[in-house]
Amino acid sequence: MNKPSRRSRGTTTIEDVARAAGVSAMTVSRVVNGGQNVRETTRHAVLEAVKKLNYSPNTAARSLAAGEATHIGMLYANPSAAYLSQFLIGALHAARRAGCHLVIESCESEDADEQAEVTRRFATSDVEGVVLPPPLSESQPIIAELAAIGIPVVTVAMGTPAEDSLNVRIDDFAAAAEMTRYLLSLGHRSIGFIKGHPNHIASHDRARGFAAALREYGVDPDEAPMEQGYFTYRSGLAASERLLSRPKPPTAIFASNDDMAAAAISVAHRRGLTVPGDLSVVGFDDTSLATTVWPELTTVRQPISAMAEAALELMLADLRGRRSGGSRHFAERVLEHELIVRESSSAPGAPWVGRSRRSRTAPVHTADVG
């Protein structure tokens, strides 16, 4: 008579696999965890058994036994909803793979002391590391507080990070230059630029990329119409208004993010300008706003989900390194961006209808009001 184990749910355990493969549980564990020092034939047998029994390790047991990181924190502050959801999706996927929990908290305050306070409460609660997406990745109070507590940090999309830090980003300079070159290649020579929030280093990188590309085409960047924006729709309205009120308005507007680009389109429409016929408008980020507005925005896509995944992986690697006693290895990962051409850009003065362009989908919906 075998006393059935306390609570036997029908899940297959490592023991089942071990029995099926004719090895010990330890060997299975080794194989499953990227096993080193396992003979090839053994590995095969184990993998067969794993597949046959459809085994998937119990993450709770794993982290309990290994004493691994279980809670990774993430502190955010009103980024665009689109950015946040993308980021969360990526982070959750990475967390699932690693079998760790994602703990998130918002920190809306702009005040340094308050930020530090929130950070302290958060960091001393339970988390073993903190991921900082923008705009908090630029917040010195928070980073300093985390460093003081001794918790590792991964910043995301911070322009030029410190040497001794973990960072994930894209090359804002190159991306902005690429977009500018695209506009120039369409024939635009008077391109209005709406700058991003001056506190963000990425803003400056994008502006520099814009200027650099202009120079390549022999256009003097200092002559280019440029207005300050703050990444908000509102600031985009104001900046666009100023750009289009100039004596000689630009034929294209490059906004430092999609929100401001959407605002530029709105202003153009109110002034009776067609987009892109009378004015090309391009953005940056490829948030969902880019495909919500009409016409859909030409923009630069950041691989937001992938960046979140990379951030978590960096974090976990660092944590593992710390645990096994090794000294910290700092790292920066630069991911690829992508230029997305949609319907908001064309050659200057070109009629909009009848253009054919390598954009993803033609507008199939109704509603081509104008």
Added chain:
Amino acid sequence: MNKPSRRSRGTTTIEDVARAAGVSAMTVSRVVNGGQNVRETTRHAVLEAVKKLNYSPNTAARSLAAGEATHIGMLYANPSAAYLSQFLIGALHAARRAGCHLVIESCESEDADEQAEVTRRFATSDVEGVVLPPPLSESQPIIAELAAIGIPVVTVAMGTPAEDSLNVRIDDFAAAAEMTRYLLSLGHRSIGFIKGHPNHIASHDRARGFAAALREYGVDPDEAPMEQGYFTYRSGLAASERLLSRPKPPTAIFASNDDMAAAAISVAHRRGLTVPGDLSVVGFDDTSLATTVWPELTTVRQPISAMAEAALELMLADLRGRRSGGSRHFAERVLEHELIVRESSSAPGAPWVGRSRRSRTAPVHTADVG
């Protein structure tokens, strides 16, 4: 000589608390988990010790020992980004409290077979229950597949759910009626309504609420200008265009969600109408779009995060119930909505400037173009 335990991280365990309180670990466990059958004095002593040592239970160990649910799935399909991020935030908070993992997967296909296929792969992987936010909460193929597999489901924001299901929602009917009454009380009698996607039961509830409120004020709903929309910005453009092209255009537009309301504002502006001076526009959902556009939208706030938390709680309660053998208890939770009055609505014909209204903030930014 005490052999130090295998890997002693500095965390305080239940044993530490037990020692400090002079009881056994089991008693601590009981107290921490809503303990029944613990004398009041004992409970106090334990709680003291917990506080003093700043103890927080190890969720990995807990779920391992209790054999509890560890992975709750969530299947989503392109809701608005704002909705998704809000929802994820709420879900993550609940997951953290419960110590379970949130596993998310997208299911973009509209094809029934493909949806079923994705669902099957997802559900048989690892998750013990699935939460379905809109629009998937209306997808019969998915719900049927999940039922066939025998996995519990919580649907969110589904209009009128089946009797034998778990559901979280707001009262769309009441909310729409409330909003309509608000417009009527401002003096509007010709209110254009943009309906939501006909596949969503909530759309019908909102339309019914609209009609009911009109009747209360003696306005014939059948005479009210009404256009079909599909919850997208594009469809909102078309519907608004049609509404405002009528011989006798309405003085207010009530769109069934914020995206379509934002589109209505855009159309109004292009036609040279001021909002809310010439046309009041109100939305539904209070997504971030509502405060992104100018003027900011009067809308109905759904407690999205709270709904996600409620959904997870319902799910976990059901899972616990199943585990302890009890028969399933079906449940529906209706959360409170809230009418948010901002700047896009006013009495018909009222000049915009100088209105003073119980809205949250006056527009302090620049950019009052238009």
Added chain:
DNA sequence: ACCCGCTCCGTTAGCGCTAACAAGGACGAA
């Protein structure tokens, strides 16, 4: 006195997995 039932609390035995060590074999160097 006896039994029964109730409340409160401790003991035992794991949950599924892996760190640490040990053991056995293969192979080359001395």
Added chain:
DNA sequence: TTCGTCCTTGTTAGCGCTAACGGAGCGGGT
């Protein structure tokens, strides 16, 4: 041969927590 070393695998001992059970103490019905 003999020792050491590397490679491969198994064994042991938990990680921190809780289900299940058992036992002590108390009160009341018979």
